[in-house]
Amino acid sequence: MTESSLTETLLDVQNVTVEYPVKGFRAQPFRALKGVSLDIRPGETVGLVGESGSGKTTLGRAVLGLAPVTGGSILYKGRDIAHDSRRARRRLSSEIQVVFQDPYTSLNPSLTIEDILAEPLTVRRMSRRDANRRVRDLLDQVGMPSSSGDRLPREFSGGQRQRIAIARALALDPRLIVCDEPVSALDLSTQAHVLELFRDIQENTGVAYLFVSHDLAVVRHLSHRVAVMYHGEIVEWGDGEQVTAHPEHPYTQRLFLAAPVADPDAQEQRRADRERLLAAQQEQRVQSGAVA
Amino acid sequence: MIDSQATESLAEASQRSASHASLSKRMLTNPTGLVAIVLLALVVLSAVFAPLLTSHDPNTASLHDVLDPISGAHPLGADSSGRDELARLLFGSRFSLAGAALALAISAVIGVTGGLIAGYYGKWFDSLSQWLTGLLMALPGIVVLLAASSVLGPSMWMSMAIFGVIMSPAFFRLVYASVTAVRSELYVDAARVSGLGDSRIIARHILTVVRAPAIIQGAMVMGIAIAIQAGLEFLGLGDMTIPTWGSMLNDGFVSMYRAPLLLLWPSAMIGITCVCLTLFANAMRDELERSSTKPSRRRRRAASRAAAFEHEPVERHDDDERSREITGEELLRVTDLAVGYDKPDGSVSTVVSDVSLTVQRGEVHGLVGESGSGKTQTAWSILRLLPDGGRVTNGSIVFEGEDLAGVSEKAMQRIRGKKIAYIPQEPMSNLDASFTIGSQLVEPMRVSLGLSKKEATERALALLARVGIPEPKRTFAAYPHEVSGGMAQRVLIAGAVSCDPDLLIADEPTTALDVTVQAEVLDLLRGLQAEMNMGMILVTHNFGVVADICDRVSVMRNGRIVETGPVRAIFRQPRHEYTKALLGAILDEGPARGPLASGVTSQTTDAAAASPAAGNVSEGALK
Numbered sequence: 001m002t003e004s005s006l007t008e009t010l011l012d013v014q015n016v017t018v019e020y021p022v023k024g025f026r027a028q029p030f031r032a033l034k035g036v037s038l039d040i041r042p043g044e045t046v047g048l049v050g051e052s053g054s055g056k057t058t059l060g061r062a063v064l065g066l067a068p069v070t071g072g073s074i075l076y077k078g079r080d081i082a083h084d085s086r087r088a089r090r091r092l093s094s095e096i097q098v099v100f101q102d103p104y105t106s107l108n109p110s111l112t113i114e115d116i117l118a119e120p121l122t123v124r125r126m127s128r129r130d131a132n133r134r135v136r137d138l139l140d141q142v143g144m145p146s147s148s149g150d151r152l153p154r155e156f157s158g159g160q161r162q163r164i165a166i167a168r169a170l171a172l173d174p175r176l177i178v179c180d181e182p183v184s185a186l187d188l189s190t191q192a193h194v195l196e197l198f199r200d201i202q203e204n205t206g207v208a209y210l211f212v213s214h215d216l217a218v219v220r221h222l223s224h225r226v227a228v229m230y231h232g233e234i235v236e237w238g239d240g241e242q243v244t245a246h247p248e249h250p251y252t253q254r255l256f257l258a259a260p261v262a263d264p265d266a267q268e269q270r271r272a273d274r275e276r277l278l279a280a281q282q283e284q285r286v287q288s289g290a291v292a
Numbered sequence: 293m294i295d296s297q298a299t300e301s302l303a304e305a306s307q308r309s310a311s312h313a314s315l316s317k318r319m320l321t322n323p324t325g326l327v328a329i330v331l332l333a334l335v336v337l338s339a340v341f342a343p344l345l346t347s348h349d350p351n352t353a354s355l356h357d358v359l360d361p362i363s364g365a366h367p368l369g370a371d372s373s374g375r376d377e378l379a380r381l382l383f384g385s386r387f388s389l390a391g392a393a394l395a396l397a398i399s400a401v402i403g404v405t406g407g408l409i410a411g412y413y414g415k416w417f418d419s420l421s422q423w424l425t426g427l428l429m430a431l432p433g434i435v436v437l438l439a440a441s442s443v444l445g446p447s448m449w450m451s452m453a454i455f456g457v458i459m460s461p462a463f464f465r466l467v468y469a470s471v472t473a474v475r476s477e478l479y480v481d482a483a484r485v486s487g488l489g490d491s492r493i494i495a496r497h498i499l500t501v502v503r504a505p506a507i508i509q510g511a512m513v514m515g516i517a518i519a520i521q522a523g524l525e526f527l528g529l530g531d532m533t534i535p536t537w538g539s540m541l542n543d544g545f546v547s548m549y550r551a552p553l554l555l556l557w558p559s560a561m562i563g564i565t566c567v568c569l570t571l572f573a574n575a576m577r578d579e580l581e582r583s584s585t586k587p588s589r590r591r592r593r594a595a596s597r598a599a600a601f602e603h604e605p606v607e608r609h610d611d612d613e614r615s616r617e618i619t620g621e622e623l624l625r626v627t628d629l630a631v632g633y634d635k636p637d638g639s640v641s642t643v644v645s646d647v648s649l650t651v652q653r654g655e656v657h658g659l660v661g662e663s664g665s666g667k668t669q670t671a672w673s674i675l676r677l678l679p680d681g682g683r684v685t686n687g688s689i690v691f692e693g694e695d696l697a698g699v700s701e702k703a704m705q706r707i708r709g710k711k712i713a714y715i716p717q718e719p720m721s722n723l724d725a726s727f728t729i730g731s732q733l734v735e736p737m738r739v740s741l742g743l744s745k746k747e748a749t750e751r752a753l754a755l756l757a758r759v760g761i762p763e764p765k766r767t768f769a770a771y772p773h774e775v776s777g778g779m780a781q782r783v784l785i786a787g788a789v790s791c792d793p794d795l796l797i798a799d800e801p802t803t804a805l806d807v808t809v810q811a812e813v814l815d816l817l818r819g820l821q822a823e824m825n826m827g828m829i830l831v832t833h834n835f836g837v838v839a840d841i842c843d844r845v846s847v848m849r850n851g852r853i854v855e856t857g858p859v860r861a862i863f864r865q866p867r868h869e870y871t872k873a874l875l876g877a878i879l880d881e882g883p884a885r886g887p888l889a890s891g892v893t894s895q896t897t898d899a900a901a902a903s904p905a906a907g908n909v910s911e912g913a914l915k
Contacts, residue, residue: 042890064485070465086490093487104454106478110500120486168482187662188833192877214806217879224888241884260836262531262878264859267839274811 011040017071032058034232045209047223056212056233060178065089101181103161107153114149120171138167152156159190179211220244228252318579325575328568339385346377350383350535358643359551372547384535391452392517398456403463409472425461433458441529448531508573515569607867609857620653623827630686631673644669644851651827658842659831666851667831710740713793717800719780723772730768740791755786778809794827847871
């Protein structure tokens with residue numbers, strides 16, 4: 001990686017708005033994202049943390065072209081892809097890929113692992129033989145036995161399925177992978193292994209991640225920079241250590257202190273800190289209310 | 293863990309390979325399916341090879357042979373015009389089947405393509421086609437066919453084509469429903485991101501789902517078309533110049549008293565064909581359902597853990613200063629508990645064994661473990677709420693001096709809710725959507741506490757206020773869908789403590805909630821537990837929650853407790869390898885990754901330094 005590649009931006013999300021139509025006569029559309037901006041550099045992990053309904057998944061889907069962008073732009077390597085046609089979007093598939101949260105529904109239950117992994121390859125007119133060879137490489141890369149190819153998804157555990165989903169994302173050697181809560185459905189120990197896999201792959205291939213998660217600890221572990229979302233907006237955005245350990249925005253502070261730490265005494269301390277913070281923020285609200 | 297899981301799944305796979313067999317193969321081994329297929333094949337083959345099976349022409353009338361009985365020249369006799377009955381039957385099969393096939397083809401083409409387009413793309417085409425199918429379904433089919441034949445003249449082909457259009461909603465609805473269900477699946481999104489075009493997505497991911505149900509529907513439509521066609525021609529609305537089963541019925545009916553057998557042959561043909569089509573559809577549906585009935589998640593987990601239990605002693609920590617402060621009387625003593633599920637072959641798969649634990653009044657006992665560790669099964673067995681087939685196979689559950697493993701269901705009903713209360717994981721699915729929250733709180737209190745409606749209402753409102761619901765009156769009158777998940781969990785907690793229980797069993801009470809809401813719910817549980825001096829069993833996979841609220845912890849793996857003791861001892865001096873591995877996998881304490889380094893090398897060293905916790909997790913230790 002040269003100096004110049006560090007300053008260059010892979011993905012630049014500028015002031016993006018996503019609105020979903022609401023059923024009903026003259027109903028106001030639902031604004032899932034209200035002018036969100038962030039950027040991702042090559043080889044970087046940007047963590048996107050927030051609670052349910054905060055819009056973090058929607059931002060990931062907007063980058064993937066799966067959510068209706070009604071305002072702003074999403075620049076990929078300098079070109080706006082927010083309003084691409086489906087055909088143009090298909091050409092981006094070798095650049096931007098995805099790993100979804102639920103490893104149970106993200107793999108077609110009636111296709112074998114080999115069919116699932118070869119799908120993106122054969123679409124690009126790779127011969128079946130080359131595709132099969134690539135499938136074996138991919139399985140190897142994610143730590144699955146190469147004999148897994150002719151089995152069905154239901155024969156694998158959640159962690160293994162997630163490895164297969166990661167292999168599918170890697171098939172076309174993308175530059176950016178949107179990871180939508182990829183370890184949330186996994187057990188603690190499996191989660192640790194899958195996170196390590198994500199890191200290894202990044203170090204070996206230089207792929208960038210937009211890593212969406214509700215878990216501050218996971219995001220902190222994996223991300224170079226972190227954005228915190230709340231009600232469809234990014235409320236805090238910056239260096240991972242800074243945002244996750246010394247948050248400045250009141251919401252991030254609440255979020256940070258609400259996550260219980262796995263140590264009885266430290267947690268007792270954190271609980272007390274949280275109570276103090278909530279009381280202080282409450283007081284602030286009352287005061288600002290009095291001023292207004 | 294991953295390696296042993298892989299071998300486990302390989303072993304399972306070989307057992308399952310039987311169910312892998314393709315649907316067509318399985319149809320041939322299904323007795324009903326086989327009979328239906330063979331008979332249908334015979335009907336079709338006899339129609340195709342009609343000229344080889346009879347030397348007569350189906351339309352040549354012979355005055356000599358009018359109503360001839362069965363003879364060597366006419367194996368099934370001759371009809372009222374002296375035409376050979378067998379020849380008419382065989383050639384009639386050609387026209388009847390072709391007519392029905394025309395109806396089937398037209399309805400399938402219109403219905404399947406319409407359903408695919410409307411389901412996949414939606415928008416205006418969706419609304420339009422919904423409206424059109426509604427219209428078609430409202431039309432009385434027979435009346436339309438009668439009207440059409442009076443306007444267009446008697447043509448079997450025309451009426452079958454119209455019937456095909458009338459039947460197309462049958463396919464449309466089916467395909468539409470399947471497509472809308474599949475379209476939102478993540479694997480379709482993943483395929484789109486993989487660069488697949490719409491036509492490929494439809495062909496690969498959507499048609500495969502629709503195929504089998506469409507074939508079933510096709511068999512049914514074909515049967516109906518044959519029956520309708522026969523009915524129309526029996527009424528004399530068919531084209532009398534071509535032999536069909538319907539026109540033979542018409543002819544036989546005219547001479548019913550003189551040659552009753554003439555009515556039998558076409559009726560038998562129509563009957564056999566329609567019955568076989570229906571049987572074929574049924575057999576196919578049975579086979580589809582058999583392959584798709586997966587055991588429920590709960591049962592599957594239970595079954596996958598049937599592996600032999602290795603006997604190893606439980607790591608027990610002594611009480612520390614903090615845990616000695618809990619001096620309440622002993623509420624619950626579980627001794628050597630084993631839980632098993634009856635398997636179809638009569639054996640029992642054991643999912644929990646040798647579990648012993650005690651809960652004192654005022655104490656929170658955490659059951660912690662990964663999915664499939666038996667922690668929830670243990671909680672359910674204390675409540676005696678194990679799913680079908682599950683039972684306590686060994687040990688005792690002594691609650692306030694009574695062994696719950698042995699009491700009658702009626703006595704258990706008295707204890708459950710009143711003395712032992714339960715907080716589930718999924719708040720929403722544990723509230724009945726068709727009753728207001730208030731009525732769901734008031735009813736149990738009236739039953740268990742014998743309160744009047746007014747008293748119960750007052751108590752419910754007070755409880756709602758206590759659990760931190762801002763506007764108790766409004767929530768009391770609301771339906772479950774009108775409140776958020778966090779509020780719903782508060783309502784369930786209010787319900788759980790409404791009858792002043794001694795023991796509270798909370799099964800992952802905060803797993804479905806956001807962290808900020810989780811912190812509030814934990815605060816609430818802690819407050820209520822102290823206030824009412826309850827004993828509590830908290831099932832969770834989250835060590836942060838354990839650290840927050842538990843006094844004592846039991847770590848479970850593979851249906852056994854591997855380590856138990858005061859919460860600080862478990863976190864500070866874990867002795868069992870598994871506990872150490874689990875604690876090592878926690879990310880809380882690890883440093884942040886830091887900004888993107890300028891070179892790959894320094895990034896790698898960062899990474900190695902930043903993951904001491906995860907590095908500790910040896911794969912063997914976790915299984």
